Amino acid sequence: MKLGYFPGCTLKTNAKHFEDSAMQVMELLGQPLEEMENWICCGTVFSMTTDDLMLQLASIRNLLRAENQGYDELVTLCSMCYNTLKRAKEFILNDEENLRKVNDFMYREEAKFKGTTDVVHLLSILKDRITFDEIKNKVTKPLTDLKIGAYYGCLLVRPKELAIDDFEDPTIMEELVDTLGGEGVVFPYRLECCGAYQTVTEKDVTVKRTYEIINSARNAGCEALITSCPLCAFNLDQRQKETSEEFLEFSTMPVFYFTELMAIALGLKWNKDWKKLHYINPVPLLKEKGLI
DSSP: OOEEEEOOSGGGTTTHHHHHHHHHHHHHTTOOEEEOSSOOOOOSSOOSOTTOGGGGHHHHHHHHHHHHTTOSEEEESSHHHHHHHHHHHHHHHTOHHHHHHHHHHSOTTSOOOOOOSEEEEHHHIIIIIIOHHHHHHTOSSOOTTOEEEEOOTTTTTOSGGGOSSOSSSOOHHHHHHHHTTSEEEOOGGGGSOOOTTHHHHOHHHHHHHHHHHHHHHHHTTOSEEEESOHHHHIIIIITHHHHHHHOTTOOOOOEEEHHHHHHHHTTOOOOHHHHTTOSSOOHHHHHHTTOO
């Protein structure tokens, strides 16, 4: 059985290593991802303006197309896509008037939106469908001695009604790290916002956030971070350049997508092209640990 998959925009460009590694991992685990047809941007972020339905249309149109393509579930890798799609669905379905108005905006040839497709994050599929025990059985190159901090950010566990795990103390990514043979390290700033889109207009805010988050992880003993949000990955990885310039005592740290480390642990070959999409080169750490 193939799982319907919504990639979103960034996974086709700056986060291509996220998509590539996830596709390979899921194929190996016997649950390949099938990209839905004719998808569009999710809208990037859930609108906080409750009376402007136009800002919900992109998400609802994607979910309607997934319904029409016969998907009961739509899997996302990106935390932001997960949050945006799922919140838009709940917002529209909980108000009959909004549902009617949104359907009036849709193309005439499209069926009416019913909300029958569930939005699921890949981490939930790994834990609840495939199970971590099954994944552990397939590990051929354990992440031995690698201390990894799981950075959740905002959108996997907020609001609590949509959280994929305990919204105050999630453990799903640390459990995955432990499953892969590494050591999942809990650190204080793992649920703090990375600065999000302030990276565009208020770069100094995200530079300070990067400094605080990376230092929080390092002080807890982390050697690397994992995440599932391309915007978080950009701020915590690419912004280390400016962070190093602003804070001379700052020490850099590699940032991975969780599927990259899964690919290594499951015996898939490290793709040299993935290195090009990291600002902080992860190869020295991986070689030090005997993983590549």
